[in-house]
Amino acid sequence: MAYEFIHILSHMRSGSTLLAHLLASHPEIIGYGETHIRYDGPEDFDALVNDVLQTLGRPPQPGPERYVLDKLLHDRLLEPDNVRLLVEAKVRVVFLLREPRGSLASMLKHLKMTEQNAALYYVTRLVTLERYAQALAPHAACAALTYDQLLYRTDESLELLKSHLGLRHAPAETYRMLPTTGRKRVGDFTPNIFAGSIVRGGEETAGPQPSAGVLGGAKKVYEHSRAVLEQTCRHIGKDE
Numbered sequence: 001m002a003y004e005f006i007h008i009l010s011h012m013r014s015g016s017t018l019l020a021h022l023l024a025s026h027p028e029i030i031g032y033g034e035t036h037i038r039y040d041g042p043e044d045f046d047a048l049v050n051d052v053l054q055t056l057g058r059p060p061q062p063g064p065e066r067y068v069l070d071k072l073l074h075d076r077l078l079e080p081d082n083v084r085l086l087v088e089a090k091v092r093v094v095f096l097l098r099e100p101r102g103s104l105a106s107m108l109k110h111l112k113m114t115e116q117n118a119a120l121y122y123v124t125r126l127v128t129l130e131r132y133a134q135a136l137a138p139h140a141a142c143a144a145l146t147y148d149q150l151l152y153r154t155d156e157s158l159e160l161l162k163s164h165l166g167l168r169h170a171p172a173e174t175y176r177m178l179p180t181t182g183r184k185r186v187g188d189f190t191p192n193i194f195a196g197s198i199v200r201g202g203e204e205t206a207g208p209q210p211s212a213g214v215l216g217g218a219k220k221v222y223e224h225s226r227a228v229l230e231q232t233c234r235h236i237g238k239d240e
Contacts, residue, residue: 002062003049003062003065003066003067003068004066004067004068004090004091004092005045005048005067005068005069005070005089005090005091005092006023006029006031006067006068006069006070006091006092006093006094006165007069007070007071007072007086007091007092007093007094008020008023008069008070008071008072008094008095008096009071009072009078009093009094009095009096009129009132010071010072010073010095010096010097010129011073011097011098011103011121011122011125011126011129012073012103012107012111012121012125013098013102013103013106013107013110013111014073014096014097014098014103014147015096015098015147015150015151016034016071016073016096016187017033017071017186017187017188017193018150018188018192018193018198019071019094019096019145019150020032020033020034020069020071020187021033021175021176021178021181021187021193022158022171022172022173022175022198023069023161023171024069024175024178025171025172025174025175025176026167026171026172027064027065028065028066028067028165028167028168029065029066029067029068029069029165030052030053030056030058030063030065030067030068030069031052031067031068031069031070032052032055032056032069032178032179032180032186033071033178033180033186033187034070034071034072034073034185034186034187035048035051035052035055035070036077036185037051037070037077038076038077038078039072039077039078039082039085039086040082040085041085042085042088042089044085045089048068048070049062049068052068052069052070055179055180056178056179057179067092067165071187073125074125075124075125075128078132080128080131080132080135083131083132083135083136084135086136086140087136087139087140090140091140092141092142092143092164092165093132093136093140093141093142093143093233094142094143094144094145094161094164095129095132095133095142095143095144095145095229095233096144096145096146096147096150097126097129097144097145097146097147097222097225097226097229098146098147098148099146099147099148099219099222100122100210100215100218100219100221100222101209101210101215102147103122103218104118104119104122104210104214104215104218105207105208105209105210107121107122108207108208108209108210109206109207109208110189110190115208115210115211115214118210119210119214119217119218122218122221123217123218123221126221126222126225127221127225129225129229130224130225130228130229133228133229133232133233134228134232136232137232137233141164141233141234142164142229142232142233142234143160143161143164143233143234143235144226144229144230144232144233144234144235145157145160145161145235145236146226149236150198151198151200152200153236154173154198156236157236158170158171158172158173160234160235160236163234164234173197173198174196174197175196175197176196177194177196181193181194182194
């Protein structure tokens, strides 16, 4: 059976590792997180399958799962002009955004980024995610979630994923450990990811915080990007 594909399109410190674990623990999905494959042509999807199977210690032939998962957090891995590759491969796209205060504070604390570099990455990445969504909109279905929705509107978020991906049942809010769990460059390496289930109330309140000026500018970009994604993708509605 040939695999289909799921791509999580997101940014660093967005909760994408949590989402990847929830999806990869579903019996219809295989994956481990960020492969760092650059998508330039159809052959790169074969590279994804080979990478995932090898990393997870699986035989090279396709297994019982329907989907292979990847997550892309950096512009260099998929140029907006190459979004056609996702359309041609019929990739199911899930966008994930996190509001700027939590995202930037987490970059400052865990990635040791400067405020300037964190803000530049965050804003630039959100603009790219908008471009992806606009390029996909006429050709393919996508779903959009926020980190807060995943944490606090969990049932609705998981039902959206079930519907969008055509799964037999919704992903659970518990997940299994993978051989790559906690490994840097693959995903989150902080303690929460080892909990095996969604950890709520983990807002970044300790450690350095983004300045008011930086936060204000990033918030405007976030609100615009979220509006664009929700205009072009399936979503669960506005937060109360």
